Amino acid sequence: MEIEAEGLRKIYPSKAGPVEALDGVDLRVARGKIFGFLGPNGAGKTTVIRILVTLSRPTSGTARVAGFDVVGQPRQVRSHIGYVSQAGGVDGGMTGRANLLLQARLQGMSKADAMARVGELAGRFSLEEVLDRPAATLSGGLSRRLALAMGLVHRPSVVFLDEPTLGLDPSARVELWQEIGALSAEGATVFLTTHYLEEADTLCDELAIIDHGRIVSQDSPAALKRQVADGEVVSVTVGHGHGGSDEVREEAEALPGVRRVWWEGDVLRVAVTDGSEAMPQLLRRLDAGPVSVRSVALSAPSLDDVFLHKTGRTLRGVDSAGNGSRGGHAGNAGDTRKEEGLEDSGNPDADQLQGA
Ligand SMILES: Nc1ncnc2c1ncn2[C@@H]1O[C@H](COP(=O)(O)OP(=O)(O)OP(=O)(O)O)[C@@H](O)[C@H]1O
Numbered sequence: 001m002e003i004e005a006e007g008l009r010k011i012y013p014s015k016a017g018p019v020e021a022l023d024g025v026d027l028r029v030a031r032g033k034i035f036g037f038l039g040p041n042g043a044g045k046t047t048v049i050r051i052l053v054t055l056s057r058p059t060s061g062t063a064r065v066a067g068f069d070v071v072g073q074p075r076q077v078r079s080h081i082g083y084v085s086q087a088g089g090v091d092g093g094m095t096g097r098a099n100l101l102l103q104a105r106l107q108g109m110s111k112a113d114a115m116a117r118v119g120e121l122a123g124r125f126s127l128e129e130v131l132d133r134p135a136a137t138l139s140g141g142l143s144r145r146l147a148l149a150m151g152l153v154h155r156p157s158v159v160f161l162d163e164p165t166l167g168l169d170p171s172a173r174v175e176l177w178q179e180i181g182a183l184s185a186e187g188a189t190v191f192l193t194t195h196y197l198e199e200a201d202t203l204c205d206e207l208a209i210i211d212h213g214r215i216v217s218q219d220s221p222a223a224l225k226r227q228v229a230d231g232e233v234v235s236v237t238v239g240h241g242h243g244g245s246d247e248v249r250e251e252a253e254a255l256p257g258v259r260r261v262w263w264e265g266d267v268l269r270v271a272v273t274d275g276s277e278a279m280p281q282l283l284r285r286l287d288a289g290p291v292s293v294r295s296v297a298l299s300a301p302s303l304d305d306v307f308l309h310k311t312g313r314t315l316r317g318v319d320s321a322g323n324g325s326r327g328g329h330a331g332n333a334g335d336t337r338k339e340e341g342l343e344d345s346g347n348p349d350a351d352q353l354q355g356a
Contacts, residue, residue, distance in 0.1 A: 001064075002158055002189040003029035003052065008061035010047050010213075021047040023213040024061070029206070031157075034180065034190045036204035038197070038303075040313050044213040045193045046162065052191070053083045053160055066158050082151035083160045090147050092136030096127055099135055100150060107154040121149040125179065141172025148179060159183060161192040165199060177203050197303040207303075211311040225301045228309050231259065232275035233301050234282060236268040238291040243267065248289055255281050264308060271301065 008025040011018045022044050029035040039045050050056035052065055054074040063070045066080035090099055097118060104114035122128045125145045130138055135146060144164060151159060164180065165173040173196075180203060184190050194200055200207055201221045208218040217224060238248075243266035252261045252270050257278045260271040268286075272278035275298040286293050307313070 001028050002031040002033075002067075003027060003035070003063075003065050003191060005048070005052070005063040006061055008048065008051060008058045008063060010044075010051065010056070011059045021213055022051075022058070022061075025210070025213070025215055027063075027208060027215065027218070029189060029191060031189050032184055032187050033205040034184045034192070034203055036200040036207040037191065037193045037210065038195075038200055038207060038307065039193075039210035040311060043210045043311075045210060047213075048210070049083075049160055049162055049191070049193065053081055054078055079154070080156055081158045081160060082154070082156035084147050084151040084162065084164065086162045086166065088143065088147035089150060090135045090143055092134065094135060095132050096122075096135055096138070096146050097131040099146060100131075100153065103150045103153045109153075117153060121152065125149045139172070140168050141175060144168060144172070144176060145179065148176070152183075156188070158189045158191065161190065163193055163195065165194070165196065173199070197307065201303050209307065209310050216310045217306070221303060224306045225303065228260070228271060228301045228305045231271065231273040233299055233305060234270040234272055234275055234279055235297045235299065236270070236282065236286060237294045237296075238266050238268060238286075239294060240266060242291045245291060248286065248291055251285050251289060252282060255285065258282075260309075262308070269305065271305075 005025055005027040008022050009020070010022040011020050013019075025044070025048055027048070037045050037048065047056065051058050052063055052070060054070050054077050057071055065077045068076040068080070070077050091102075094102070100118040100121060101114050104117050105111070109117060118131075122131055125148065127142070127146060127149060130142055130146075135143060138146060148161070148164070151161075161180070165176050168176065177199065180190055180192070184205075192204075204221060206218065206220055207224060209216050209224075217227070219227070244263050248268060249261050249263060252258060252268065255278060257273045258270055259273065262269050270278065270282060279296065279298060283293065283296065
């Protein structure tokens with residue numbers, strides 16, 4: 001296993017009293033896999049990543065990355081990992097080349113080696129044309145590619161990416177997926193957080209969903225979807241404001257071939273063994289009932305369904321810039337980040353950590 005965590009707990013002190021961010025997190029990620037970490041806001045994703053990349057210590061529990069203990073052997077861990085935070089660590093006032101060179105020099109490379117590595121990475125990430133531009137002038141997609149290249153300067157075997165495509169347009173996102181896929185094809189292990197379920201579904205070999213500081217599920221995207229429904233999901237949209245009726249849900253549950261029924265706003269979702277068999281019966285039953293049906297659709301279960309089933313919340317509503325209602329609670333991070341900064345003081349480069 002390239003990443004292993006057991007019983008991770010983290011309690012942050014805060015003025016309002018201790019905040020339990022992690023409540024016994026276990027994780028196992030095999031070498032070369034792309035592992036996606038999903039969860040509502042405030043679920044504990046960043047806390048786990050920060051422990052795994054040695055920026056924060058667990059209150060209790062253990063974790064090993066690339067075979068090294070994150071608490072006892074932080075230097076060894078750092079020399080084997082790349083970490084690209086949400087902020088990315090790119091200095092906007094410096095050119096792309098200067099950013100890359102600085103990282104390489106910080107890794108202890110000679111000037112000649114550093115320049116050769118910058119050339120290599122620029123070719124690999126199609127950054128040649130932007131090497132001499134100040135990083136602040138790069139588009140979102142280019143800036144993320146630069147940040148990723150910076151995280152790979154020292155050829156880490158495990159790469160941590162915190163929301164790598166947040167706010168990117170669809171084509172830039174797909175380009176980055178290709179880069180991430182290539183990393184794993186070359187043997188690197190990738191651990192990423194994302195709010196985009198499509199990204200998790202397309203890119204990741206395995207996913208863990210965290211909620212309230214606990215892992216509620218870990219499996220491949222396909223297996224997770226099978227857990228929700230080994231079949232199809234009929235989605236019935238009812239008249240505005242008429243969703244949520246227990247009576248309708250119970251009626252649907254009583255039909256043959258129905259496995260699970262739940263409301264998502266004004267949409268009744270019905271997990272069934274065979275959609276074409278269940279749909280006519282379901283519609284007949286609904287027609288006789290109190291709600292009007294506006295539309296019906298049949299689909300395979302999605303990760304949205306999994307997420308809702310596991311956390312009781314939906315991640316839908318994230319707009320292309322990553323804003324919007326992401327479900328879950330925002331937590332009380334706003335007034336407490338300072339304490340986190342204190343915990344990490346002494347680390348000169350918390351945003352872009354590659355090696356010690
Ligand atoms: N330094 C801190 N001091 C106190 N509480 C904190 C601190 N950092 C995080 N927390 C709290 O711990 C919990 C987990 O936060 P964390 O940032 O790990 O969640 P997250 O899943 O990464 O959220 P997001 O998706 O919003 O980034 C939240 O309740 C948060 O408010």
